[in-house]
Amino acid sequence: MGLTEVRDFSLAGWAEPDRAEERARGYCECLEEGNILFFAQTPFSLPESDRSFLLNVRQTSSAVHKNISYKPDRDRVHGLTPGNADGEELLRIMRSYSQSVTNFVRQFLSPYRDRWHLDFASYRSIEEEDRDLPLQKRNDLLHVDSFPTRPSNGHRILRVFTNLNPTQPRVWLTSDPFDLLVRKYGNPARLNHLASESRSPWRHVNRRLIRLTRSLGIPLVDRPLYDQFMLGFHHELKGNRDFQENCPKSRWEFPPGSTWLVFTDTVPHAVLSGQFALEQTFIIQRDALLLPHKAPYRVLEELTGVSVVD
Numbered sequence: 001m002g003l004t005e006v007r008d009f010s011l012a013g014w015a016e017p018d019r020a021e022e023r024a025r026g027y028c029e030c031l032e033e034g035n036i037l038f039f040a041q042t043p044f045s046l047p048e049s050d051r052s053f054l055l056n057v058r059q060t061s062s063a064v065h066k067n068i069s070y071k072p073d074r075d076r077v078h079g080l081t082p083g084n085a086d087g088e089e090l091l092r093i094m095r096s097y098s099q100s101v102t103n104f105v106r107q108f109l110s111p112y113r114d115r116w117h118l119d120f121a122s123y124r125s126i127e128e129e130d131r132d133l134p135l136q137k138r139n140d141l142l143h144v145d146s147f148p149t150r151p152s153n154g155h156r157i158l159r160v161f162t163n164l165n166p167t168q169p170r171v172w173l174t175s176d177p178f179d180l181l182v183r184k185y186g187n188p189a190r191l192n193h194l195a196s197e198s199r200s201p202w203r204h205v206n207r208r209l210i211r212l213t214r215s216l217g218i219p220l221v222d223r224p225l226y227d228q229f230m231l232g233f234h235h236e237l238k239g240n241r242d243f244q245e246n247c248p249k250s251r252w253e254f255p256p257g258s259t260w261l262v263f264t265d266t267v268p269h270a271v272l273s274g275q276f277a278l279e280q281t282f283i284i285q286r287d288a289l290l291l292p293h294k295a296p297y298r299v300l301e302e303l304t305g306v307s308v309v310d
C-alpha cells in the first residue's frame with residue numbers, strides 16, 4: 001500500500017449499536033493498514049473549563065521534559081516548573097482526560113479493548129514551529145516512533161491526539177508506511193546485525209546480565225532486539241537528509257477541536273506547526289492485532305528470516 005490516508009469518521013455514526021463489532025474491526029484494520037482516523041470534533045468528554053485551564057498552563061523550559069506528561073500507573077504529572085500552583089488541577093484534568101479517552105477507545109476500537117498497556121498521556125503546550133530541540137528529539141523531522149526508555153517488544157504504539165488550539169490547526173507531514181519505508185531506507189548492515197543477534201547463543205546471556213545489573217539499581221534499559229532496531233531506525237530517519245527532503249509526502253491540517261488516531265510505529269510523521277495538543281498512548285498487544293502481517297515486527301521477521309521479539 002502507498003501513502004497514508006486520513007479517514008473522516010465525524011459523520012459516520014460510529015457509535016450506532018447496529019453492526020458495532022463489525023464496524024470496529026474495520027476501524028482497527030484501517031489503522032493497522034497505516035491510515036489515520038479523524039474526527040472533526042472531539043469524540044469524548046473534554047469539558048470547556050478543562051480546555052481553558054490547559055491553554056493557560058506553561059510548562060518548564062527544562063530540556064529534560066519535551067512535554068507535560070501524565071503517567072496513569074503512578075497518577076503523576078511531570079514537566080511543570082517545581083512548585084507550580086497549577087499542579088494539582090493539572091493532575092486532575094490529565095487523569096480525567098486519560099480516563100475519558102480510554103473509555104472512548106474501548107468502544108471505538110472494541111477488538112483491542114483492554115488488550116493494551118496504558119502508556120503515558122501528554123500535553124504539548126509549546127509551539128512546534130521553529131522549536132529548538134536536539135536532532136533525535138525533533139518533532140519536525142519525519143520518523144516512526146520508538147521510545148528510548150519504554151521498549152515495546154513488538155507490541156504496537158497507538159496514539160490519540162486532540163488539537164486544543166482554539167484558532168490554529170496542527171500541521172503534519174506523513175510518508176509511506178513502515179513496510180515500504182524499511183525496505184527503502186532500512187540500513188542493510190543493521191538488518192543483518194538483527195538476524196545474527198537473533199541467532200546468537202549469547203543473546204539471552206546478555207539480556208540476563210542487563211536484568212541483573214538493573215536489579216542492582218543501575219538504570220540500564222533492557223531493550224529487546226526489536227526495539228534496538230526500531231530506535232536506531234528512528235535516529236537514522238531523522239538524520240537522513242535524502243529521506244527528509246525527497247521522500248513522498250502528504251500534508252495534513254488537523255483543525256481546532258479535532259481528534260485523530262494513528263499507529264505511529266507504522267506511519268512516519270512530522271509536526272510542522274501547532275500548539276496545545278493532548279495525546280494518549282496505548283501499547284496494543286501483538287496478539288490483539290487483526291492484520292499482524294502489517295506490524296513492524298512481522299515485517300522485520302519477513303526481511304530477516306528470524307524472530308525479533310521475545
Ligand SMILES: [Fe+2]
Binds near residue numbers: 143144145264269
Ligand atoms: Fe513521533
